[in-house]
Every structure is written in C-alpha cells, then in structure tokens.
Amino acid sequence: MKKKIVFLIRSLNYGGSERQLVTLVKALDKQCFDVTVLCFYPSGSLSLDQDLKDSGIPVICLEKQGRWDLFGFFWRLIQHLQRIHPDVLHGYIGIPNLLTIFLKLFFPSTRMIWGIRSSNVDLDFYDWLGRLVFRLECLLSRFPDLIIVNSYAGQAYYLTHGFPANKMTVIPNGIDIELFKPDQAARIKVRSLWGISEDTILIGLVGRLDIRKDHPTFLRAAALLSEKRQNVRFVCVGSGSENYARELYELADELGISDQVIWVKACADMSAIYNALNIVVSSSYTEGFLNVIGEAMSCSVPCVVTDVGDSALIVGNTDLVVPPKNPEALKTAMNRLIETLGNNDCDRNQIRQRIIDQFSVAKLVLKTKAALLCLSHESISK
Numbered sequence: 001m002k003k004k005i006v007f008l009i010r011s012l013n014y015g016g017s018e019r020q021l022v023t024l025v026k027a028l029d030k031q032c033f034d035v036t037v038l039c040f041y042p043s044g045s046l047s048l049d050q051d052l053k054d055s056g057i058p059v060i061c062l063e064k065q066g067r068w069d070l071f072g073f074f075w076r077l078i079q080h081l082q083r084i085h086p087d088v089l090h091g092y093i094g095i096p097n098l099l100t101i102f103l104k105l106f107f108p109s110t111r112m113i114w115g116i117r118s119s120n121v122d123l124d125f126y127d128w129l130g131r132l133v134f135r136l137e138c139l140l141s142r143f144p145d146l147i148i149v150n151s152y153a154g155q156a157y158y159l160t161h162g163f164p165a166n167k168m169t170v171i172p173n174g175i176d177i178e179l180f181k182p183d184q185a186a187r188i189k190v191r192s193l194w195g196i197s198e199d200t201i202l203i204g205l206v207g208r209l210d211i212r213k214d215h216p217t218f219l220r221a222a223a224l225l226s227e228k229r230q231n232v233r234f235v236c237v238g239s240g241s242e243n244y245a246r247e248l249y250e251l252a253d254e255l256g257i258s259d260q261v262i263w264v265k266a267c268a269d270m271s272a273i274y275n276a277l278n279i280v281v282s283s284s285y286t287e288g289f290l291n292v293i294g295e296a297m298s299c300s301v302p303c304v305v306t307d308v309g310d311s312a313l314i315v316g317n318t319d320l321v322v323p324p325k326n327p328e329a330l331k332t333a334m335n336r337l338i339e340t341l342g343n344n345d346c347d348r349n350q351i352r353q354r355i356i357d358q359f360s361v362a363k364l365v366l367k368t369k370a371a372l373l374c375l376s377h378e379s380i381s382k
Contacts, residue, residue: 002034003372006084008099009092011041012049012059014266015208016291017117020150020173021092022048026055027174027365033372036084038077040064040096067129078106086110088372091144093117094133101143111375114147119154119309120286122212138162146375148368151288151310169371172310173289174364175355180298182352183275190276194235194262201232201338204277206292207284208266209240214306215248218283220327223255225334232338235262237273274299279337284308285324298355300348302341304333316354 007025012018025035036058043049049059060080064073081089081103090113091097100112114137123131141147141163148171149155155170196202203222207213215236222234234257236248245263252258267273274280280296280303287309294314296303305311306324315321320337322329340347 006086008096174361175294186272187275221330224331
C-alpha cells in the first residue's frame, strides 16, 4: 500500500531549497509513495510548480495573503490535509516545520518530519519573526518524529542548540547528474553571448544577491587576481535586492573591475551557465549543503569554496578550501587552480565522478526512502 506523503513549503519560487524539494519529489518511487506538495504562497514568474505538475505531482497553493493571514490560511491547510489524510507530513524549513507540531493535534496518527537546510544561522540577518521561528524550532525540536538535515555541519550546529541527536539524520542534497553534465555546445553559446573568448578564464559566483553569499569578498579577490592576470573575467549570476545590487556595482567600480565583471540574473538553464565557466567560486560565510558546488562539479567544473557548511566535504580537496571573508586567500586559491586548468582531462572527469558517487539524486532518494519507510514501520509497531 502506498504511503501518502505531503511536503509543506512556503513557495516554489526558484531557489536552492525549492529546487531540491522538486528534485526529490520527482524522483521518489511512485509505486511506494503518493506525494502532494502544499505551498503557502503563489509562485512568481520564475517558479518550479509547473515542473511538478508536468510530472503528474499535485501542487496545492494555500493562497496565503501575507504574514498576518493566519486563521483562514490555517483552516484551508487543515481542510486539504483532512482530504488527503497523509501518513507523513514533511515540513521544509522554518514556519512549515513549526506548523507540523500544531497540526499533530488534528492529525495524531500522521508522522511529522522537519527539514533543516542551514548551518550556523546568522540571527542578525533575520527580523524579529525569523529570530522567533529559530528559537521556537530549538524549543520544540523534541516533538517531530524525525529531523532530516542536509549537511553534517548543520547537524553539529543544531545539536549545540538543543536538537535531540536521536531524532536527527543527515541526508545530503542530491544533484541531477543527467541535467548537470558537460556540454561543449552550451559552453560555446553562453560564452559567445557574453562576449568571452575561449582563451579567457571565466570565474563565476552563482547565488542570489544576499549578504550571506559575501559577494564583496569575491569582488575584492577578483580585483587582486586581476592585478596578477590579464586574461580573467568574472560573472555573478543571481537576483536579489536592487539596493544591494547597486552597492555591489559601486564596489566593483571602486575596485576598478567594473569592465571585468558581468552581472546576470538567475535563469532556468543553469547547466549551460556552469558549462560556460572555467571555475566556480563560493565565498559564502554561512551555508548548509551548497547545491551550486555540486551542480558545477557535476558539469566537471572545478570549484573554490569557503570552509563553511559541507562545502569542503563536497569538493574533497583541501587546496580548494579557504577561510571565509578572506579575499587574499580566495585569490591565492583561484590563481593556484588556474595554473592547473587544462593540464589533465582525467582530473575533470574525477570532479564529476565524485558527485556521481556521493551526491547523486539516486543517493538522495535511496536514503530518503529508507528514512520514510523506517518511520512508517515505527508507526505500525506503536
């Protein structure tokens, strides 16, 4: 008999956590699981809900009308859950996690799972509601039946904040190795579009314009590298606040590298973007499991990362790992990697093979299925 699983998430706008949910849901065995996705808010123009619908997976929008639309939203949520009557309700980050605890009162036989997607939470970044949600998660973490964390760094961090070890399990993100793969034609097309010659080293930071991604450190490292090398260009791929974007443009101008930096908004065909790059950089000062690194490596693109979250574990090469907020160290690692580019095609194959062996969607699905079935068996035994 199929297990009914409901995933609860704020929205299906285009982001790392949202893409990971879609990847997982599409890949789960339809013979074992009957899956529905509930989201709080309607999706924007760049969204993932159609991808799920095209795969035959029901997506229900709860039409939340803002932060203070509480009672109507909660009533609609209960009505949908009463109709579905899920065996498992899987919250995805923050408020969806907390809601599973309150919903347990209405659905006592439903097993509740929390999804944790971060490590080293920077509370200064959040408003009062974000800080309250984090504290409530810490306070109520003993009540879910299972807590799935996508990084070992996240597990260690939340353990120090009172999360129960016996309810936590780590299931790293899964990378779609069929979607993210080497593609020479895509490389040529994108570089031509951007006006980048084949002998130019193109280094990219892929991620939303968010202070936690630390674009300023990347730009400062880019300026330092430009003093040493003439054949390098840089690209920042991602969308975000217009005010923050303006600050970054001004910083690039102050550093004298405006002509060497390309700014590109987030797009759907990220595989083509990765293939256009010689190196991908993450300068973040906090992460959990960074999809960008896994996706780039699946395209055989080498990466330089800061030592946050599970980034070092993903790349598996300490020479490519640097301390956060250190432009000089980041510049040195980028320069060292440039010196090795093109020397050995075998090395590029090994970069992709590491993702296939350790972080594929197949691995994600296998571990998630085991966790879900184990939870169901525990429920039966009780």
